[in-house]
Amino acid sequence: xxxxxxxxxxxxxxxxxxxxGRVRSVDRVVSTRTGDRRxxxxxxxxxxxxxxxxYVILARPGQKVNRKVHYLVLxxxxxxxxxxxxxxxxxxxxPNNRLSNLRWDTSAxxxxxxxxxxxxxxxxxxxxxxxTESEVREIRKVYAEGGVSYAKLxxxxxxxxxxxxxIITRRxxxxxxx
Numbered sequence: 805x806x807x808x809x810x811x812x813x814x815x816x817x818x819x820x821x822x823x824x825g826r827v828r829s830v831d832r833v834v835s836t837r838t839g840d841r842r843x844x845x846x847x848x849x850x851x852x853x854x855x856x857x858x859y860v861i862l863a864r865p866g867q868k869v870n871r872k873v874h875y876l877v878l879x880x881x882x883x884x885x886x887x888x889x890x891x892x893x894x895x896x897x898x899p900n901n902r903l904s905n906l907r908w909d910t911s912a913x914x915x916x917x918x919x920x921x922x923x924x925x926x927x928x929x930x931x932x933x934x935x936t937e938s939e940v941r942e943i944r945k946v947y948a949e950g951g952v953s954y955a956k957l958x959x960x961x962x963x964x965x966x967x968x969x970x971i972i973t974r975r976x977x978x979x980x981x982x
Contacts, residue, residue: 810880818864821880825901827860827873857898873901878908890914896921927977934963940977947972
């Protein structure tokens with residue numbers, strides 16, 4: 805399989821990104837105070853952040869930065885990130901940084917992708933959630949049947965009455981059907 809390489813803007817002569825989602829340093833000669841030193845280029849081995857997104861460290865004299873691989877691939881092949889856009893993975897898998905899987909898009913589109921791929925952290929998947937989907941449905945059902953205040957429901961389920969109010973008025977947990 806053919807792999808196309810392009811220079812990473814602002815890192816020309818130092819690093820390149822491939823359409824298969826890899827980053828490499830290029831062969832170069834660096835002048836040092838003891839003379840010229842040759843460096844052979846190599847494919848960089850990426851690390852992964854807490855969300856599984858691969859990153860590499862780009863370095864040159866006086867500068868060292870961490871950059872996500874998906875960002876570098878898009879930068880090299882598509883161009884500078886447009887204002888208000890972010891890097892999106894079409895398949896929702898952060899390790900897949902092939903150019904064919906990446907695009908610049910809005911935050912809303914990226915969130916819609918997360919929902920579609922089942923990787924969104926909304927609802928019970930959110931680490932700070934105090935309620936489950938079934939408890940939210942119960943709260944709505946009990947309130948609809950009448951006679952129970954926000955405060956009483958909040959006490960029963962261990963949340964603040966305003967949390968209950970937001971659930972009832974569908975300001976939160978909006979994707980759950982009644």
